[in-house]
Amino acid sequence: MLEKFVNPIIEQRADPWAYKHTDGYYYFTASVPEYDRIELRRALAIQELAAAEPVTVWRKYAAGLMSSNIWAPEIHYIDGKWYIYFAAARTTETNNGLFDHRMFVLENDSENPLEGEWVEKGQLRTNWESFSLDATQFEHNGVHYLVWAQKDPAIYGNSNLYIAPLDNPWTIRGQQVMISKPEYDWETIGFHVNEGAAVIKKNGKIFISYSASATDYNYAMGLLTASADSDLLDPSSWSKSPKPVFTTSEATGQYGPGHNSFTVSRDGSEDILIYHARNYKEITGDPLYDPNRHMRAQRLGWNEDGTPNFGVPVADGE
Structure with missing residues (x-):
């Protein structure tokens, strides 16, 4: 049964991540406008997430690591425990930490992640120290991968x-492999950015959506594709769509759609696209500090060749 949504579902929640667990609940987290904490909420339907009470499970530090710009948390369930991946920056006397992010991991062994203790597992270190963010993970053929x-x-x-296998949820194994860099015109407007990866497996393929360009109306989504039986650590296994797959729609009044996640309908019969977008084009000041990227949802379609059809971001109220 096709679910219907009235968008936007949750206002002022960018980089939205929704995960449907085996207990029937959707667990939701996202960047908050203050960039100072991580919230979780849950509900038995995506539309009901709007009314669900958010629980703050972690707050930024006053200084040092993890003290600024808490971005894009994701919640995952791995081997019987809950994990939150997020990015955080370090503040100094001369810098508010912008674009100095690193990735970090929290762990919770409670049945309900809105309860219990979230334990810091530390920085998720890569092969070198530099600006890094938007960690996500997926399992394939018994191996967990980080992107x-x-x-x-x-x-x-x-x-x-980048992609690498995981030794455990907070430790990569071996050498990281680059699978995409900004190269097309639509990926390099304002910033040369590939970020916000999300993974969906279907029809014998693995698809990674991602977002590109500045976070204003130019923000758009691209798609990487690999065969499910290919070597996912071989860059040649991944093909990139030369055109964006989800973009601003003047007709529906949706601007800068992106930083998505994938989930399923309540009965599991439909794939659902979760994303953020604004409902106006012109922004005063830095788009990062305009709070009105709202969480939205719509059905993800599939083409005859087995590739996802993202369609057009639907208008508010639909």
């Missing part, structure tokens, strides 16, 4: 996408 965005000082631009 994230990071700046390579040797490559022009702000962030590329």
Whole structure:
């Protein structure tokens, strides 16, 4: 049965992540406008997340690591425990930490992640120290993989996408592999950015959506594709769509759609796209500090060739 949504579902929640657990609940987290904490909420339906009481499970530090710009948390359930991946920056006397992020991990062994204790597992370290964020993980053929965005000082631009296997939820194994960098015109407007990866497996393929360009109306989503039986650590296994797959729609009044996650309908029969967008084009000041990227949801379609069809971001109220 196709679920219907009235968008926006949750206002002022950017980088939205929704996960449907085996207990029937949708667990939701996102960046808050203050960038100072991590919230969780849950509900038995996506539309009901709007009325669900948010629980603050972690707050930023006053100084040092994890003291500024808490961005893009994601909640995952791995081997019987809950994990939150997030990015945080370090503040100094001369810098508010902007674009100095690193990735961190929290763990909770409670049945309900809105309860119990969230334990800091520390920084999720990559092969080198640089701006890194937007960690996500997925399992394939018994192996857990991490995908994230990071700046390579040797490559022009702000962030590329990397993949590596995980030894445990907070430790990568071996060498990270770059699978995408900003190269098309639509990926390099304002910033040269590939970020916000999300993974969906279907039809014998693994798809990684990601977001590109500045976080204003130019923000758009791209797609990487690999065969499910390919070597996911071989960059040649991944093909990139030359055109964006989800973009601003003047017709529906939706601007800068992106930083998505994937979930399923209550009965599991439909794939659901969760994303943020604004309902106006012009922004005063830095788009990062405009709070009105709202969480939205709509059905994810599938083309005859087995690839996802993102469609057009639907208008508010639909």
